[in-house]
Amino acid sequence: MENKFSKSINIIRDTESNFEYIPTPNSTMVVNQIVNDYKKGVRSFNIIGTYGTGKSAFLLALEQSLLGKKDYFKANFNSDSNFDFLKIIGSSNSIINTFSDFLDIKKSDNKQEEVLSELFNRYHNFKKPNKILFILVDEFGKFLEYASKNDPDKELYFIQQLAEFCNNPKHNIVLITTVHQSIDSYSYSLNKNQQQEWKKVKGRYREITFNEPVEQLLFLASSHISKKFKKTISEESLKRSIKLTYGTKAFSVNKDFVSNIGSKLFPLDLLSACTLTLSLQRYGQNERSLFSFLESSDHTGLESYNKSENPFYNLSCVYDYLIFNFYSYITSKYNPDFSSWTAIRSSIEEIERVIDVDLEDYIKTVKVIGLLNIYAAKGSILDLDFLSEYLETSCGINNSIKIINDLESRKIIRYRNHANKYILFEGTDLDIQTAIIEAGNKISEVSDITSLLSKHIQFDSVVAKQYYFKTGTPRRFDFIISDYPIHDTPEGQTDGYINLLFNDKLKNTLVQSESKKETEAIIYCYFKKSEEIKNLLFEIEKIQKVIDENKEDRVAKRELENIVESQNRLLNHYINESIYSGSKDINWFFAGENKTVNNKKDFNKLLSQVSYEVYSSTPIFINELVNKHKISSSIASAKNKYFKSLIYKWDKKDLDFDDGTFPPEKTIYLSLLKNNDINPSETISSKGVTVSKDSSFFKLWDASESFLNKAKKEEVKVSLFKEMLSNKPFKLKNGLIDFWIPTFLFLKREDYALFNQSGYIPNISEENLELIAKNPSKYYIKTFDIEGVKLDIFNSYRSFLEISSEKKFTNKSFIETIKPFIVFYNQLPEYAQQTRRLSNEAIKIREVITNSKDPEKTFFEGFPSALSISISSLKEDKKQLQLFTIKLQDAVRELRTSYDNLIQRFEEFICNEFMGETLEFNLYKKKLQTRFSSLKKHMLLSNQKTFVQRIDSQLDDKKSWLNSIAQATVGRTLESFNDEDEVMLYDKFKSLIIELDSLTNLSNLNVDESQEEVIGIKIDSFINKIDPKIVRLPKNKSKEVDKIKGKLLNNLGSDKTANLAAVVNLLKDLLK
Helix, strand or coil: CCCCCCCCCCCCCCCCCCCCCCCCHHHHHHHHHHHHHHHCCCCEEEEECCCCCCHHHHHHHHHHHHCCCCCCCCCCCCCCCEEEEEEEECCCCCHHHHHHHHCCCCCCCCHHHHHHHHHHHHHHHCCCCCEEEEEEEECHHHHHHHHHHCCHHHHHHHHHHHHHHHCCCCCCEEEEEEECCCHHHHHCCCCHHHHHHHHHHHCCCEEEECCCCHHHHHHHHHHHHHHHCCCCCCHHHHHHHHHHHHHHCCCCCCHHHHHHHHHHHCCECHHHHHHHHHHHHHHCCCCCCHHHHHCCCCCCCCCCCCCCCCCCECHHHHHHHHHHHHHHHHCCCCCCCHHHHHHHHHHHHHHHHHCCCCHHHHHHHHHHHHHHHHHCCCCCCECHHHHHHHHHHCCCCCCHHHHHHHHHHCCCEEEEHHHCEEEECCCCCCCHHHHHHHHCCCCCCCCCHHHHHHHHCCCCCEECHHHHHHHCCCCEEEEEEECCCCCCCCCCCCCEEEEEEECCCCCHHHHHHHHHHCCCCEEEEEECCCHHHHHHHHHHHHHHHHHHHCCCCHHHHHHHHHHHHHHHHHHHHHHHHHHCCCCCCEEEEECCEEECCCCHHHHHHHHHHHHHHHCCCCCCCCCCCCCCCCCCHHHHHHHHHHHHHHHHHCCCHHHHCCCCCCCHHHHHHHHHCHHHCCCHHHHHCCCCCCCCCCCCCHHHHHHHHHHHHHCCCCCEEHHHHHHHHCCCCCCCCHHHHHHHHHHHHHHCHHHCEEEECCEEECCCCHHHHHHHHHCHHHEEEECCCCCCHHHHHHHHHHHHCCCCCCCCCCHHHHHHHHHHHHHHHHHCCCCCCCCCCCCHHHHHHHHHHHCCCCHHHHHHHHHHHHCCCCHHHHHHCHHHHHHHHHHHHHHHHHHHHHHHHHHHHHHHHHHHHHHCCCCCHHHHHHHHHHHCCCCCHHHCCHHHHHHHHHHCCCCCCHHHHHHHHHHHHHCCCHHHCCHHHHHHHHHHHHHHHHHHHHHHHHHHCCCCCCCEEEEEECCCCCCCCCCCEEEEEEHHHHHHHHHHHHHHHHHCCCCHHHHHHHHHHHHHHHHC
């Protein structure tokens, strides 16, 4: 009987038909895999193969082999086994109802249990020894498609129950299903929780890939084609076509096989047959197998293609068939070859736009190149010789070289020298799917999950919503991925961490123990199973490897980057959904306790719970403009205005803000102070400002006061105050801290002293408050702990200043006491601040004040030490305190009068040296003025003239007049003198007086200035005294004088000093 080809096998219908099956290495390997796994205890199998690969025929062949009807396979499950079969074909229906109908189960409230019970009965009723019951479910994918759209939870649960029932090692029941893609591929339309369940079901089945080699499918196809189609082409053309296929190495087929089968495939040329087979395996659907193509009657199939223009059913015809039958999938982004098909389509459109003649031949050429780029193996030779001959032989194009060159010149195709092939200009010759698979062998297995996750996954920070709503403080939690529990302190605007742990070697007990040790706001989320994440990361790394190897291929790179992006989204989605799914594979820990997180609501509750526990002292402060990490410029401006109101209007109701307006500075005051019953005007009360224990600000106030108390022992930087408030149990936001610290320090200003790098700040200004907020490290405080002898010393200062004594030391009384000392020193003339013409005690007291940066040390250590008095002696002997006070008074008096003493010494010098008696200011001033009244001032040098003008000054104030004289003499006023200046003053003053006296004598001579010139000569010498001489020279001798002068100049040398000495010595001789 003639072996009639059937385009499909039905495992029920064809059980008794005359069925012939050719076992292949692939099908034999699948049987061996099932037998081996069966012996290891696996009972549920899922065979995955694309349409047209013969899965149904394989199931029928396996059944007939086990029943002994045929000898296709040697399957040794158990010795002397007996087999029975239940066979079901999938449909777009409920798998529960289908099994129920098949097993003739009447209506039931629990069909799932009834089905499993009936299956067990069928197995039990099979009385033969060593029995094995096979349940074969062909087209299982249709049940899965139905389940994904109709009550997926119920349907999927039964599929899981069925697998678990068959996997029971107590039963010898084997479940074999066939699908066209992996089980989880049917779950894309479901939500993440359902997809998770789908993956669990997949794990119940042993997946086995079933794809027949191209040769086998071609062999089966050739058997059918050779009987249906007659050869209408010459043997020479057939041989050329076969030789082309073998020579191009586009497909890995056996040479002998090609020789035997090539002619039987006509009208398909061998290249088209191989391409078609591969494409149908890749894109095939239920009704679209290779054999569906062979029986196709549409205009693109073997029966109806345009034979007059195509000697063979060539690659161009294959393109038309695939586009006509698989258009939806080919043009979808799920198609791994999407970019390559798009490139073909774009190239065809470009040709249609620019080509008028031989249009179809141009389009055929592009289709051939495009399909070979997708399906031809690496290393294929697709050069000009091959392409032109193929176009001529198989496509009937006579001017192929001209077309190829024209397409290349128009930049529609291009030739890659290194690859020996033509490709589309906007296409790629990279087989992306194959390249990704090959990359899997080049990269290592994913071991460092944490580094890769950190590289690929993106987590947004999350805020504890409930906590924020109730307290006004946003608590931000950041995700950190690691392989071991972290113990980091949250810093900046981060308040806590969600630590995602990926490490299969960790144990729950260790994570819980580490969590118990941690006191910061760290929540640990431990992924006990990370296999799925590893797989996703492995896929991403494979794609990245292909990208790295093909950086020059822009089209492939773009497509691969899109795939990476999609995989990254999938990874992010998977982890995010897993976190909130309540999965048993994820454990949450905080403070050593296991926490339950079934959804995002539970997660956010946990964040708020952690925030309350860790930041238990945070006050309620509802002001979102201030209570944040960084305030805006407008709030910064409002801060300045708020500080100004606090400084100048602290004693006014509501800081004197208008009742009817609400500028930002007022809302800050209301939310920070008034709403918390903190009243700035209470600073003048005996108790000072207080905060109720019932206030949410009480803990903050108490901690702030404790900070002040720490400053009793030593000065403390304000930055430490900020550091305290920036950590638990407060961790206030910077915006609030920058308001709170300056505000609190102002409210408590009576209890401490404030310093900066320049020293003590007696009165706090709004500028100080602003700078404290901006640069707290540049400010420090000291809280005074003054009692006992220190209080006695303090009161002695007050007595000295004639201020009442204090029973309790306050900052106010301190300022009241220290201020006169600071003012006194600052008002001292510069001379008094630097002269050494003082007693040792006065100099030491001055040095203590000059170097003072801590008034407390100055008062209670510096002053006593400067006066050689110890604190211990003051404690033991009260008389010492009186002595100390007297000595201090003397030293201060000496400093205060030192400038007056300088004035007095200057006066004494004038009177003693030039008056010969002690005179009052007005008298010696008048005498000096009279002394030089006859001077001819136009004859004076500039310094002499200035000096005389100062003497003649009408100033009535003695200090002013003497200062002006000193300034004219040495260039400095008496107030700015140092001790050396005083010596210089006396010397120069005396010289000027002598000079002016000489000039006065000259002025008294009866001289006619128009007729003669008068010169006064005075030479000082340590050896020989030379009296001053006056030389009177008639002006009519000026020519003679100039002549002598010229001769003298001509005889002088080049050494100026020697010349001067010679002239002076000459004068000496002439004056003797």
